[in-house]
Amino acid sequence: MYDDEALLATGDIELVGLIESSSNSALLVQVLGEAEQSMAVYKPEEGERPLRDFPPRIYRRERAAYVLSEGLGWNLVPPTVLRDDAPFGPGSVQKFIPHDPRQHYFTLYDNHPETHEQLMRTAVFDVVANNTDRKGGHVLLGADGHVWGIDQGLCFSAPFKLRTVIWEFAGLPLPEDLVADLQRLEDDLPAELxxxxxxxxxxxxxxxxxxxxxxxxxxxxxxxxxxxxxPPL
Known part of the structure; x- marks a missing residue:
């Protein structure tokens, strides 16, 4: 199978349109390789709004969230790369996940108990990454039933300022498999970070x-x- 990350990193980028609901500029693009193609979300540095509590180039934190997810082995964040040669300059390019837009964190928690294990993993990830903007709409249900987390540019501040809609798992014991993954991370962060x-x-x-x-x-x-x-959604 063609490697998604390699395709995103090397394929030709063609603009499709603007994602209007994004607070910073987010563009839907098509990434074309020799044998494969993929829809993706391109977030250029040029389209970022200045923030008081985050330095510029928050698009790099989208990549950091992917690197952290892969380091934990959780497959929570869609493949995300950095591109300097994109149409509007440097930015992140993340694989677009086909999903039902009617589904989000609140509907998944209320109506799909089979996703609760993945939702709890997302909650743990957000604590570790110090996510300051986990809205309900940033949780997607893929066509195969896999839960994904998107829009993680506002993560990794040193001061603790977690802001999330996922509080239903507060106080619950951490599952043993997640504890084992976190123990590996405790002493050895992914080098790319x-x-x-x-x-x-x-x-x-x-x-x-x-x-x-x-x-x-x-x-x-x-x-x-x-x-x-x-807003929470």
Whole structure:
């Protein structure tokens, strides 16, 4: 099978259209290789809005989220690469996941209990990555039943500022398989994160992992409801 990451990294990029619902510029593109093609989402640096609490080039954090997901072995983030030769300059290119837009975190949790194990994994990932913007619509159900997390540019701050809609698993024990994955990460981060994040942000990942392992459960929202992004969907 053709490697998705290789296709995204080397294929020709053709613009299809603008994704209007995105707060920063996000473009639907087609990536064409010699034998395969794929729809993808291209987020150029040029289209980013300046943020007070994140440095420029947040598109690189989309790649960092993919690298972290792969390092954990969780296959949570769609294949994501960095491209300097894209139509509007440097940015991230992430494989587009065909999905039912009527399904999101809230519908999955309420109506699809078979996804709960994957949703809990997403909650753990967000704590480790310090996701400040996990909206319900950032959780997709693929055609094969696999749960994906998208829009992870606002992750990896050193200060803890988790904002997420996924609180239903708070206080539940961490499954043994996830504990084993986190233990590997505690002492050995994926090497590529050194190129994508500041040293203090890398250290903070390991600190959050240790705190999770020490607690053995997912944290509660100790602010009384302020750790939910707006809008929640």
């Amino acid at each position: 050194e190129e994508l994040l500041f040293p203090v942000e890398q250290y903070a990942i390991q600190l959050r992992v240790r705190e999770l392992l020490d607690a053995g459960v997912l944290p509660f929202d100790e602010t009384g409801g302020y750790r939910i992004p707006w």
